[in-house]
Amino acid sequence: MNAEDYRALGALEIARLVAAGEVSAREVVEAALARIEASEPAANAFIHLDPDGARIEADRLDAARAAGEPLGPLAGVPVSVKDLVHVAGMPTSLGSRVFAGTPAPEDAVPVARLRAAGAVILGKTTTPELGHKPITESPLFGRTLNPWNRAYTSGGSSGGAAVSLAVGQVPLAVGTDGGGSIRIPASVCGVLGLKATQGRIPHVHAADLFANNSFIGPMARSVRDLAAMYAAMAGPDPRDPWSKVLPEPRPAVRARRVGVALTVGNPAVEPEVAAAFEAAVSALEGLGFAVEPVELDLCRHEPFFRAQLESALAGRFGERLAADRDRFDRSFVTTVEKGLARSGAEVQAANAARSALFRTLERLFERVDLLVTPTLAAASLPADTDSHAEVVIAGVPAGPIRAGWYPYTFPLNLTGHPALSLPCGWTGEGLPIGLQLAGRWYAEDLLLSVAGALEECLAVERRSVPA
Numbered sequence: 001m002n003a004e005d006y007r008a009l010g011a012l013e014i015a016r017l018v019a020a021g022e023v024s025a026r027e028v029v030e031a032a033l034a035r036i037e038a039s040e041p042a043a044n045a046f047i048h049l050d051p052d053g054a055r056i057e058a059d060r061l062d063a064a065r066a067a068g069e070p071l072g073p074l075a076g077v078p079v080s081v082k083d084l085v086h087v088a089g090m091p092t093s094l095g096s097r098v099f100a101g102t103p104a105p106e107d108a109v110p111v112a113r114l115r116a117a118g119a120v121i122l123g124k125t126t127t128p129e130l131g132h133k134p135i136t137e138s139p140l141f142g143r144t145l146n147p148w149n150r151a152y153t154s155g156g157s158s159g160g161a162a163v164s165l166a167v168g169q170v171p172l173a174v175g176t177d178g179g180g181s182i183r184i185p186a187s188v189c190g191v192l193g194l195k196a197t198q199g200r201i202p203h204v205h206a207a208d209l210f211a212n213n214s215f216i217g218p219m220a221r222s223v224r225d226l227a228a229m230y231a232a233m234a235g236p237d238p239r240d241p242w243s244k245v246l247p248e249p250r251p252a253v254r255a256r257r258v259g260v261a262l263t264v265g266n267p268a269v270e271p272e273v274a275a276a277f278e279a280a281v282s283a284l285e286g287l288g289f290a291v292e293p294v295e296l297d298l299c300r301h302e303p304f305f306r307a308q309l310e311s312a313l314a315g316r317f318g319e320r321l322a323a324d325r326d327r328f329d330r331s332f333v334t335t336v337e338k339g340l341a342r343s344g345a346e347v348q349a350a351n352a353a354r355s356a357l358f359r360t361l362e363r364l365f366e367r368v369d370l371l372v373t374p375t376l377a378a379a380s381l382p383a384d385t386d387s388h389a390e391v392v393i394a395g396v397p398a399g400p401i402r403a404g405w406y407p408y409t410f411p412l413n414l415t416g417h418p419a420l421s422l423p424c425g426w427t428g429e430g431l432p433i434g435l436q437l438a439g440r441w442y443a444e445d446l447l448l449s450v451a452g453a454l455e456e457c458l459a460v461e462r463r464s465v466p467a
Helices: 004-005 011-020 025-039 051-067 109-116 159-166 183-191 223-231 269-288 299-327 332-340 344-367 410-415 444-460
Strands: 048-049 079-082 118-126 172-177 194-195 215-220 257-260 290-293 368-372 392-395 396-400 419-426 432-440
Touching: 004 025, 004 290, 011 051, 011 290, 025 048, 025 118, 048 159, 051 118, 051 223, 079 159, 109 118, 109 172, 109 223, 118 159, 118 269, 159 172, 159 215, 172 183, 172 194, 183 194, 183 269, 183 368, 183 419, 183 432, 194 223, 194 290, 194 444, 215 223, 223 444, 257 344, 269 290, 269 368, 269 419, 269 432, 269 444, 290 344, 299 344, 299 396, 344 410, 344 419, 344 432, 368 396, 368 444
Parallel strands: 079 118, 079 172, 257 290, 257 368
Antiparallel strands: 048 118, 172 215, 194 215, 194 419, 368 432, 392 396, 419 432
């Protein structure tokens, strides 16, 4: 297997070849490392690689197969892990010079489960410092650009994870999503990403287990692979209070009623994004779904989301500014300073607004099975976008970046509802366009089922990033 053969294969195809003995896990790892060597440093997707550890794990899998031992469903599949997620034996640098080289205490639960399924962890991918913004850049590693057009951002904060998929370095990637941080780069880079229901994939290392709105989740290049990765990662763990007791998985019920919204209070959407969205809605109608336009003002929750984000980071890192201000990203310092300036009353008002938003979406899901929106109002943003400045979408001033560019994603972090982004088209500049599906709590199987039907129906052109 050479690097070009490897980059064309999906995760389940690799696992089948390894299980059948048609290729060894070691050959797969060597092909993956060759692909990484060929695409770095231009891709700038990895912040840490562990070739020796990957080879040792591959050899262990090959020995197990030779001995007739059963292999897991992801046997020999290379995986990248975002640098906010612990991997035993690797550093968790959090995308920061301040924490660079800090050893992980143990595997995060989803990482341990992927290993148990036979996956091989290759290394850690880039993230903005502490995942604080949707642009993947940091003084620690520089800027991770959009692999389809390097004038644009790869999104964030799981930008390195998405790029590692898009350029064919890995078929599966672990990301985190604190306001869209899986779905944004998935959309921007032309891959898929799932933010599961609160607690469905345990996050036992979250700083605030009870008010956590950051989710560890799967990213892949096909719905089949995404579903297999999700199945390996999901399940209860008593150390996460949201994950202590979960309902038993049930077969996906056929969705019949779909609510659709091109805008959710945001002033503008790029015309090519709108056209791709309308084509996807037509495809849903062709598949037999009853489509109902819905009106939602999710943008108005942006100040409340920002209050929670900024105050949370201030609470965790405010005391570090005196000693480490010059080592932190200036954007991160600004975020923390804004949080330090907030009052307790502001944070409590944001908590109340979060509860009100949950009730709004629960009422919506009483009458529709799914909510379908664009993932983003613009396919991407310029690489040098200032995340603290107001953005312009389709020539229209659109306000703060969260309200203007991704008003569809961050509200679902506040409420815990599951959401998935899948490709639904391309712009004239060659940038991918994403579609978001959201549903009731624990409706992941339904989201994946509908995503699979759309993937087949839309048949979005699969392109290869230039080698």
